[in-house]
Amino acid sequence: MSLGRMGVRRRWAVAGAAAVAASALLAGCTGASGSSSASADEINYALPPNFTPNWLLPIGTAAHLNTNNSSIAGAMWEPLVAYDGSTGKVAWNKKGSIATAADFAADGRSVQITLGDRHWSDGTAITSRDVQFWYNLITVNKKQYASYSPGKAPDNWTSLKVIDDRHFTITFDQSYNPQWMLADELSLIRPLPQHKWDKTSASAKVSDADKTTAGAKKVWSYLNTAAKDISKYASSPLWKTVSGPYTVKSFATSGKVVLTPNKKYDGGEKANIATVNLLPFTTATAETNALRAGQVDYGYIDPSDLDQKESFASRGYSVKPWAGWAITYMPYNFNNPTMGPVFRQLYARQAIQRSIDQKGLVKAIFNGTATPGYGPVPQGQKSDYVSAVQASNPYPFDTAAASKLLTDHGWTKQNGVMVCTRPGTGSNQCGAGVKRGTTFAMEVLSQSGSSVTDNEMSAIQSSLAKTGIKFSIRTAPVNSVLSQTPQCTASQSICKWQLSYFGTAGSWYFPAFPTGDRLFASDGGSNFGNYHNAEVDRLVNKTTTSDDPKAMQEYSAALAKDLPVIWLPEPDYQISVVKDGLGGFSQDSLANFHPAQWKWTK
C-alpha cells in the first residue's frame, strides 16, 4: 500500500474518530452538573475558597469552631441570644433567639433570662435544663472550649440557677456592663437537647451525667468524639434533634452540605427555601468560574474583579459588598531586640502612621471595597462606639510631617534612610533604648497568596520610603505568619519578628460588642506585640464592667492616639454576587450566614 493511499484512509479514520469523540463529548454534555438552582425551592451558596465544612456540634475546640462551621450549626441549634448583624445592624435579633427577655439586676451582678415557648424537632419543650446542660459542659470543659478566654465566661459566672422550665438566673462575680454581657457572653450560650445528648457513650442511657464533673467530662468527650465522624452527620439520630430552622439532609466528606427545613420549627425565622446547597470551592477562581457559568446563586468575587460588575449584572446578578465587623492592623513587636525600643516611642509610631495613605490604598488597591480604619473600633458600619478622635483620623497621611517628627527627635536622613544621631531621653532625642546609629529599618512578615495584599504592602513600602523608613517585606501563608509572630520576650529566638500582617480578610473579627480586652490589654491572649499601657488597661476594663456609654468611646480615642499597632484599611469581608430575586436578608457583619433569612422574591 502506498503512503498516499494510506494517507487518504488515515484521514477518513481521523475524521471518523473525531466525529465519534465529538458525539461522545456532546452526549456527555447532557449530563452537565451543578447548574444554578433557578428554583424557588433551592439555593446554591458558595462557601469560602478552600474551606470544607467539618464540624457540626455547636460546642467544640478552637480547631473546629470556625465561622462557617458555626453558621451551619447555628441553622440547626439556635443560640439563646442571637446578637449579630443579621438585621442590618449589630443588635439582638430576637426572631432568631430562644430567649425572649434578659432582665439584668439593678446592680449589674445577675441576669434573669426568659425562654420562649419553643420545642425541639422531636416535640420536646426547650427548657432551662437544656441551658443548664450547656452550662455544665462548658464550665467543666472550658479549656477545650473554642470560645473560652481566661477570666471571661464561664469564669466570671458564679452560678446558674433554674427558676422554672422557662426562667433561670445567671449570677456574675462582679458588676458588668449589661450590653457587653449580653452581646459577648450570653450570646455564647446554646441550649442543647439534654434529653438526647446527656449520655457518656453511644450505648449509654440518657441521664443527668452533666451534673457531676466526671460525668460532664465524659459527655463532652462522647459528643466531641461523635462529631469527628462526619460521614454520620446526616444519618445519626444524635444530630436529628434540632431547635433551628434547618437540619442536615446530606453532609459530604468532600464538603458539600445540603440543608433541609426542620418541619417542627416553631421559632421566628422559619426556613423559606426547601433545599440549601452549601458548595465548597477549591479556589476563588473556581468559584468565580462557577458563578459566571450560572451554577451559583450566592457567591463572591475578588475585589480586583469589581470592574466586571456590569458583566455580572447582565447575567442576572447583583454585586453586594459585605462589610465585616472587624479591624485590620499590623502589630508592632515591642519586644523585638532591635526595633522594639524604636516602636516604644510614640513619635516613631506617629511617623509610621502618618506615612500610611489609607484613603489612597482604599481607592487604588481595594477598588473601594475597604474602609479606612483609624482605631480599635470597626468603622465599616456606623456605631456609637467610635469616638470623634478615631473618626477624624488623628494622624492624617503626610510624609513631610512624618519626616519632621523623626528629625525633631534626633534622626537624620542618610542615603534616604533615617538614622538615630542623637540618642538619649530628651524631648529632641531618639528615646530610651534607641542607640546611636540605629537605622529606621523594619521588616513585615506578611500573608501571602493575595495580589491585593502584595500591592498594599508595596504601596506602604513606597510611602514609608518617602519618610525615610526602610520597610522590607517577607511573605508566608497566613498560618505561618500567625505561627511565626507570637507573643515573646526579647531573649527568645522567635522574637526576631518586627511587624506582622495577617489581615487580607480583616485582622480581627469582633463579637457584637467590640471591646479589645484580648487584643490590647497587657494580658490579652492575642496581644501579639506585647503592647502595654496601664491607662489603656483601665479603659479596656471599663468597657466591660461599666455601663457608662462613653466607656467605649474613651477606649476608642485612647488607642487611636496611642497607636498600639499600625492601623490599616478594613477590607470588606466579601464582595458578594447575588442572583437577582434572592433577598429578604442583610449580610451579617459578624461574618455568619443565616440560610433561614434567604428567600426568593421573584
Place this chain on the structure above:
Amino acid sequence: MATVWYLVRRVAQAVLVIFLVTIVVFGLLHALPGGPARGILGAQATAQQIAAFNHEQGLDKPLVAQYFYYLRTLLHGDLGTSYTLNEPVSALIVQRLPRTLVLTVLSAVLGLLLAIPVGMWQAVRRNKPFDYAMTALSFVAYATPVYFFGLVLVLVFSQALRWFPSQAPQGDTLGQVLSDPAGLVLPVVAGAASMVAVFSRYMRAATLENLSEDYVRTARAGGAGQRAILLRHVFRNSLTPVVAMLGYYVPVLFGGALVVEQLFNYPGMGLLFWSAAQSSDYPVLLGCVLVISVATVVGTLLADIVQRIIDPRVVAGNS
C-alpha cells in the same frame, strides 16, 4: 532469576528511599518556626488553647520521640488525623486518591493516544508542513501553563459555548465521579495538553532514530511496506523511551493534577497536599508525601519492567 533478584533489590531500595523521605520531610516540617498550633487555631486562640492543642497532638514532646511515635503508628497503618479537616489522613487519602487517579489516568491515556500517532507521523513527515505545524503546536502547548490553558477552556467551552460545566464532578464516590462524564472533559483535556506536547516530541525523536536503523533498511530491502515497518517494527521500539519517561512522569502528573484540581474545583490529592502545606497540617502533609513517594517509586519500577517486556534487549536494571 536475575529479574527476581533485580525486583527484590529495587523494592528494598524503594523502602529505603521512602523511609529517608519521611525523615527529611518530618525534620523539615518541624524545623518551621512557631509550630502549627497558632496557625491552625487562628489569631483568636488563647495560650491555653494552644498548649492544649500541642499536648493533644504530641507536639510538646521531643522531636525524635515524635518521629518514632509517627513511625510506630505508621507501621500500624495509622497515618494520624488531619488538624484541619477533622478526618483520619488514611480516610482522606482513600477519598481523594481515586479522584486524582481518575483524572491523571484519563489525562495520561488521552495524552498518549494523541501524542504517539502525532509523534510517529511527524517523524514520517519529517521537515514537512505537518511536522512543522505540530512542532510549533507542541512548543506552544508545552510553554502554556496548565492553569492558563484550563482557564481558556473554561471561558470558551463553559462560559461562552456552555457545552461543559466549569466544575469537575462533585460526587464523593468513584461511581459518582464517573457518572458525570461531561464534568470530566475539560479537566482531562487540560491535564492532557502538556503530555501531548512532551510525549509527541519523545515519540518523534525515537521514531526518527529507529527509522534510520539497519533493521529498518533490511526490512525495506526485504520488501516490507512502510505501514508494516512502522507498525510492526518501529512502533514497538520507539515506545521504549516513552514508557521510561512515563514512569518518571508520575510526580509531574501529580503536580499537574494540583493545578487542574484547583481550577476545576476537584478536591483530589494534589489539592489536599497544597492545602495541608498552606495550613501546616503535618499529618496530611506526611501522608501525601508518603503516597507520592510510593507512586513515584512504583512508577519508575513499573517503567523498568515494561521496558524489559517491550524490548528484550534491555537487561533489567541496565536499560
